[in-house]
Amino acid sequence: MPNSTKKRILMIDDDEDDYFLVNALLQDISPDQYLLEWASSYQKGIDAIARQQHDLYLVDYRLGSHTGIDILKYFHKLGYEVPVILFTGKGDYQIDTEAMAAGASEYLVKSEITATLLERAIRYTLDKYAHLNEIAKSEKRYFSIFEKSNDLILLVDQHQRIVAANPAAIRLFGYEEKVLYSFHLSRLFAVTEDAMAFASRDLSQHGIIQQEYLLRNRTGQQLDVMMSVSMLDEKNEQYLCIIQDITARKQKAREKQQQEKFAITGRIARVVAHEVRNPLTNILLATSQLKMEPQAETEEAQLYLDIMERNCKRINQLVSALLESTKMVELIMKPTLLNSILDKALHLAADRLQLSNVDVVKELTDKPLEVLADEEKLVIAFLNIIINGIEAMPPGEGVLEISSTVDNNMVVVRISDNGSGIPEENLNKLFEPFFTSKTKGTGLGLTATQNIILNHKGLISVKSKLGKGTSFFITLPFLT
Structure with missing residues (x-):
């Protein structure tokens, strides 16, 4: 052998x-x-x-x-x-x-x-x-x-031009390979400042770069990612970019943060209501008693007592509105077509749209998406956003855009206006009770809207640029 x-x-x-x-x-x-x-x-x-x-x-x-x-x-x-x-x-x-x-x-x-x-x-x-x-x-x-990695992998040269991409990257960014290979990496960034800062970097001098960024795919969808960049081939000056899509994780975190913030707001509202209503009741009782006294029969005394009584009732109404907007609402949930809900909200806003001569552009998905919803309350939530958009646009120049896209088992509704926009420092306060930039109004409309969306296991966010307009994004689960 x-x-x-x-x-x-x-x-x-x-x-x-x-x-x-x-x-x-x-x-x-x-x-x-x-x-x-x-x-x-x-x-x-x-x-x-x-x-x-x-x-x-x-x-x-x-x-x-x-x-x-x-x-x-x-x-x-x-x-x-x-x-x-x-x-x-x-x-x-x-x-x-x-x-x-x-x-x-x-x-x-x-x-x-x-x-x-x-x-x-x-x-x-x-x-x-x-x-x-x-x-x-x-x-x-x-x-x-x-080829098989679920993470997005890109190879870039010393000029940050994309020279190779794995199937996961091509799929998620949505570009054809030859188109993607004509891009510099910064072209994929959603935030201009981030793109400019990254493009100015000399990758050979930074070692491993690991940082969160906001990227954008071909359809305009924004992606939260963790991007790691390191030298792959020193001789040919090629760099390996491993991009982990953390959009879902970030969305979950934002959803949890919104729910926690809303729960805290509700607890504060209940404490405030209790602490305000007790002395308010005493003031109203005292005012009613004073009105029956002989010294209150003068015209001037009646005037002041009426002011006190009227404002006490106004405070009581505000407290009630605060409690209503921050408590977990009881919902009557039924399968409902999302496009039908949006059409009903637009119908209720028809007079305002006509008076302000606002053009409405709808780009809703053709797929008949059903959501498990309390139709009446969800219509109110969309209506509040639509009215906000109408009021933010100058009469005769307004364009209200309503679109919907599907992302996994979620539908994303975007309601955009071309109005005055919201200052960046106010964006984080937008859903807080009593926050408003209007001369009239209580500032509870968007708080109630957020409450309704959260109770539908959804998420609401907003993006805005001064002088260019505002976009609200409402994400809801749909029935498959």
């Missing part, structure tokens, strides 16, 4: 003397390393190759009506990658070149073979093949990671 540690070599040569010579040379210099077997014709060689049982092949160029090049082509046809050393004649430079182009690992001039030269050629060829094989395996492994 042959020694399993020996490298198996097949020699394909129709000259038996050459086989005995090569075998003798190998046994002379390395008797325990190689096991040489012989195929005496082209066809026998082809049959042996098909079994794929050898570590290396020694092939003579001249094999009757065939050549060693035909053997190399057969290896290629099988897809069988293995080292091959071709024996050629002296001075056959064209054949040597052709052999290397056809896939030979090495060639040896038959008449010049010595034991040392043969052993060295075999050893070097096997070592080179093993090394290349390891590199190929490593490349295949990393290519598999690149």
Whole structure:
């Protein structure tokens, strides 16, 4: 039984003397390393190759009506990658070149073979093949990671131009490969300041960069991401960008923050209501008592007592409105078409839209999406936002845009106006009770709207630019 540690070599040569010579040379210099077997014709060689049982092949160029090049082509046809050393004649430079182009690992001039030269050629060829094989395996492994990773992977050059993207990145950004490869990385940023700051960076001087950014895909959808940038190939100045989409995680965090903030607001409202109503009741009782006293019969006294009573009732109404807008509402939930809810909200705002001569642009998804909703209350929530938009736009110049898009099992409704916009410092206060920039109004409309959306397991957010308008984004789960 042959020694399993020996490298198996097949020699394909129709000259038996050459086989005995090569075998003798190998046994002379390395008797325990190689096991040489012989195929005496082209066809026998082809049959042996098909079994794929050898570590290396020694092939003579001249094999009757065939050549060693035909053997190399057969290896290629099988897809069988293995080292091959071709024996050629002296001075056959064209054949040597052709052999290397056809896939030979090495060639040896038959008449010049010595034991040392043969052993060295075999050893070097096997070592080179093993090394290349390891590199190929490593490349295949990393290519598999690149192709199958759920994270977005981009390769960029020293100018931050995108040169490669994995399928996850192409899918999420929504661009064709050739289009994406014409972009600089900063083109994907949603925030201009971030894009400019990143574009000005010399990536070679920063080591590993890891930071949260807001990116934008082809449809305009904004993506919260954690981006890590590091040097991949120093010689060619290529950088690896691994982008983790944390949009869902950030949305969950924002939703939790909104709910916690709303719960705190509700608790404060109940405390305020209790602390205000007790003394308020005493003031109203005292006012009613004073009205019955003789000294209150004068016109001036009646005037002041009426002011006190009227304002006490006004405070009581505000406290009631505060409690109503911050308490968990009772909902009567039924499957309802979202487009129907939006149409009803627009219908209720029709008079205001007509008076202010506002153009309405609707781009709602054609898919008949059903949401589990208290229709009456959800209509009120959308109506509050629509009215806010109408009031923010100058008459005759307003454009109200209402669109809906599907993202996984959620529908995102965007209600945008081209009004005056909201200062950045006011955006975080927008849903707080009694916060308003209007001369009239209680500032409880958006608080109530947020309450309704949260009770529908939804999320509401707002983006605005001064002088350009405001967009509200309402995210709701839909029934599948």
